[in-house]
Amino acid sequence: MIESGELAVPPATVARLPHYLRALRALRALRDLQADGVRTTSSSELADASGVGSAQLRKDLSYLGSFGTRGVGYDVASLTTVIAGALGLEVTHRLAIVGLGNLGHALANYSGYSKRGFQVVALLDVAPGIVGTQAAGGLVVEHADDLEKVVERESVSMAVLATPGPVAQAIAERLVSAGVRDIPSFAPVALQLPEDAVVRSVDVAGELQILAFHAAARAAAASAANA
Amino acid sequence: MIESGELAVPPATVARLPHYLRALRALRALRDLQADGVRTTSSSELADASGVGSAQLRKDLSYLGSFGTRGVGYDVASLTTVIAGALGLEVTHRLAIVGLGNLGHALANYSGYSKRGFQVVALLDVAPGIVGTQAAGGLVVEHADDLEKVVERESVSMAVLATPGPVAQAIAERLVSAGVRDIPSFAPVALQLPEDAVVRSVDVAGELQILAFHAAARAAAASAANA
DNA sequence: TAGATTGTTAATCGATTAACAATC
DNA sequence: TAGATTGTTAATCGATTAACAATC
Numbered sequence: 453m454i455e456s457g458e459l460a461v462p463p464a465t466v467a468r469l470p471h472y473l474r475a476l477r478a479l480r481a482l483r484d485l486q487a488d489g490v491r492t493t494s495s496s497e498l499a500d501a502s503g504v505g506s507a508q509l510r511k512d513l514s515y516l517g518s519f520g521t522r523g524v525g526y527d528v529a530s531l532t533t534v535i536a537g538a539l540g541l542e543v544t545h546r547l548a549i550v551g552l553g554n555l556g557h558a559l560a561n562y563s564g565y566s567k568r569g570f571q572v573v574a575l576l577d578v579a580p581g582i583v584g585t586q587a588a589g590g591l592v593v594e595h596a597d598d599l600e601k602v603v604e605r606e607s608v609s610m611a612v613l614a615t616p617g618p619v620a621q622a623i624a625e626r627l628v629s630a631g632v633r634d635i636p637s638f639a640p641v642a643l644q645l646p647e648d649a650v651v652r653s654v655d656v657a658g659e660l661q662i663l664a665f666h667a668a669a670r671a672a673a674a675s676a677a678n679a
Numbered sequence: 680m681i682e683s684g685e686l687a688v689p690p691a692t693v694a695r696l697p698h699y700l701r702a703l704r705a706l707r708a709l710r711d712l713q714a715d716g717v718r719t720t721s722s723s724e725l726a727d728a729s730g731v732g733s734a735q736l737r738k739d740l741s742y743l744g745s746f747g748t749r750g751v752g753y754d755v756a757s758l759t760t761v762i763a764g765a766l767g768l769e770v771t772h773r774l775a776i777v778g779l780g781n782l783g784h785a786l787a788n789y790s791g792y793s794k795r796g797f798q799v800v801a802l803l804d805v806a807p808g809i810v811g812t813q814a815a816g817g818l819v820v821e822h823a824d825d826l827e828k829v830v831e832r833e834s835v836s837m838a839v840l841a842t843p844g845p846v847a848q849a850i851a852e853r854l855v856s857a858g859v860r861d862i863p864s865f866a867p868v869a870l871q872l873p874e875d876a877v878v879r880s881v882d883v884a885g886e887l888q889i890l891a892f893h894a895a896a897r898a899a900a901a902s903a904a905n906a
Numbered sequence: 907t908a909g910a911t912t913g914t915t916a917a918t919c920g921a922t923t924a925a926c927a928a929t930c
Numbered sequence: 931t932a933g934a935t936t937g938t939t940a941a942t943c944g945a946t947t948a949a950c951a952a953t954c
Contacts, residue, residue, distance in 0.1 A: 453920095456896035464921060466892050470885035474867055478844075494935065503869030506935095507923055514937060522936040523930040539888045540895025547887075558785035559883070568884050569891060610890055617705075633897065634890035636883070640701055642730030650893045652886045656786070656863070657795050658697035659879045660774075661766045663837055663861035664796060665693050666877045668767025669683035670860070680944095691945060721911065733911095734947055741913060749912040750954040 456538070465512045468504065469539055472512070475501035476532045483528060494525040541569030548574040548608040548632075550623055551615035552582050552593055555638055559612055560588040573606040596623065603630040613637040624651075683765070692739045695731065696762055699739070702728035703759045710755060721752040768796030775801040775835040775859075777850055778842035779809050779820055782865055786839055787815040800833040823850065830857040840864040851878070 453460040479493055479501060495513075499506040513519060513531075516538050520526045536542065547570050549560050560575055575587050576596045583595045594602055602608065611632045613620055620639030627635060628649045635651045637643060640658075643651050680687040706720055706728060722740075726733040740746060740758075743765050747753045763769065774797050776787050787802055802814055803823045810822045821829055829835065838859045840847055847866030854862060855876045862878045864870060867885075870878050 454893065454896050456892070456899050461892075462921070467885075467889055469892065470882065470888040471869065473888070474885075475869070478868075495937095496935090501869065503871075505923070507925090508921090510935095510937065511922080518937065520936050521930060522928070523934045525935065538892065538895075540891040540898075541888065543895075545887070545891055545894065554785040554788045558781040561781045562883075564884060568888065570884075570887055609894060610887065634894050636886050636890060641705075642698065642702070642728065644730075648897075650890055652890055654881060654883065654886060655697065656789075656881065657791060657797075658694075658701075659863050659881060660772070660797055660837065661697040661700070661768065661795065662694055663863060663877055663879055664767040664772055665683070665688075665696065665765065666681065667772065667836060667861050668765075669681055670875075671767075672683050689945075722913095723911090732947070734949090735945090737911095737913065738946080745913065747912050748954060749952070750910045752911065 459516065459538070461515045461538075465515050468502070468508075468512055469535055471502045471504070472498065472509070473532065473535045473539065476528055476535065480528050480532065491528055492525040493528050493531075495520070498526065536569070539569075543569070545570045546573045546607050546609050547571060548576060548602065548606070548611040550576045550596060550599070550611055550613055550627075551639075552577045552579075552587065553614065553616075556612075556614035557587065559614060559638075560591075570610075574602045574608060576602065599623070599626050600630045603627070603632060608632055610634045610636070613639050613643075615639055617641045624649075686743065686765070688742045688765075692742050695729070695735075695739055696766055698729045698731070699725065699736070700759065700762045700766065703755055703762065707755050707759065718755055719752040720755050720758075722747070725753065763796070766796075770796070772797050773800045773834050773836050774798060775803060775829065775833070775838040777803045777823060777826070777838055777840055777854075778866075779804045779806075779814065780841065780843075783839075783841035784814065786841060786865075787818075797837075801829045801835060803829065826850070826853050827857045830854070830859060835859055837861040837863070840866050840870075842866055844868045851876075 453462055454466060475498055483490060495510045496506040499509040516534060519531055519534055549556055549572060552575060560572060565571060572589060575591050575593045576599060577583055577593050578596045583593050586592055611627050613624060613635055615623055617640045620641050621643055624635060624643045624645055628645055633649050635649060637651050637653045640655060645651060680689055681693055702725055710717060722737045723733040726736040743761060746758055746761055776783055776799060779787065779802060787799060792798060799816060802818050802820045803826060804810055804820050805823045810820050813819055838854050840851060840862055842850055844867045847868050848870055851862060851870045851872055855872055860876050862876060864878055864880045867882060872878060
């Protein structure tokens with residue numbers, strides 16, 4: 453359970469809240485298009501749009517409170533507000549991106565941050581050819597040596613790790629010392645950090661390998677069927 | 680459980696195999712550097728390097744078979760082979776990337792595929808300014824209208840979805856019809872596909888929002904402590 | 907033999923699902 | 931009132947962890 457004020461929300465539920473938020477926004481766009489006055493949704497409609505079961509959706513929402521009307525459903529707009537609020541998206545999170553290789557650049561150029569409650573306020577790297585250049589949104593890439601200074605100056609609250617694996621651990625430690633506790637990491641290493649730091653690792657190569665396992669399983673099943 | 684030939688491996692275990700593989704390779708590099716003749720590792724060393732507990736590592740390995748020596752540990756090289764084999768990485772998986780925006784480009788330019796058992800064989804998009812241009816590895820971007828043709832010609836076995844959300848569902852359906860069953864998706868939608876398709880969704884914005892939840896929880900705890 | 911470390915068992919814990927009473 | 935749909939309970943299922951016998 454993750455305690456948040458009065459609330460205790462299981463991690464698996466927290467991980468699904470963004471899906472619900474996304475589905476709700478899509479649903480709202482749809483409702484606006486249809487302009488038929490319907491402003492509500494049901495747990496089964498929202499669950500379908502989110503890719504989960506309706507029982508799971510209702511159970512997840514129950515950890516946040518009670519927002520529906522029996523026999524009617526949920527008001528799309530107000531449920532959106534509830535979930536966005538639970539996710540802490542009413543404040544704008546100030547983001548630094550560390551490491552501007554392929555992926556770092558793509559992340560820096562992503563345009564959907566502001567709509568989702570985030571703002572990129574700093575870019576950091578060490579390569580002489582990159583430091584000092586202007587990247588996305590007019591930000592100038594600063595040297596990672598100045599990490600602490602930049603975190604302080606820009607009130608960075610989250611930092612995306614997009615460095616090569618070998619330097620990720622050292623950078624992560626400096627981030628945590630500088631007060632940055634929330635770290636989305638694309639570096640292919642298991643970071644060892646103090647308990648109060650929260651790391652979410654995204655491993656693209658790992659995802660491909662998981663799919664490769666399924667492909668191999670399918671191949672094995674097919675050849676067994678042929679034998 | 681995911682049946683693979685004789686094996687039945689729980690999904691949670693499958694998802695960790697890439698971590699073990701990564702840690703084993705790092706360990707092997709370390710061993711080569713030290714050149715002290717040690718060629719083994721223990722479940723606790725490997726677990727630490729993978730960011731899991733040693734009991735969990737041993738349990739996970741037990742689903743694949745029995746590869747260690749009691750009192751000694753695991754041979755790094757042969758355990759690497761076992762896990763790579765279980766993941767189906769002895770065959771090269773032929774990858775198409777659909778959608779060459781920010782993220783698609785970054786994925787196309789990623790250089791680590793071959794080392795991990797993958798090869799990018801096709802790039803697809805619809806934008807007139809992008810189709811026909813040369814991107815990573817000398818590949819020419821082809822039009823997504825020709826998706827079925829390209830899948831067939833290049834024997835594509837996996838396709839990375841990096842398109843905008845609204846077109847992802849249609850593209851995914853065409854991929855599955857064309858015989859592509861394994862789909863890593865970066866599109867922010869819940870894809871509705873037949874059972875035999877396997878989709879792994881990577882949602883960067885969602886990861887940030889999960890961290891935002893933790894930040895909000897921390898803030899709530901801090902203000903409670905001050906009251 | 908003594909020490910180390912695996913592979914497995916059994917207990918615990920957490921997540922999912924089905925079912926339904928409450929209630930609009 | 932009848933029909934619909936929530937919020938919650940209880941059952942099931944799966945994943946994690948600790949402990950230890952087996953064995954090098």
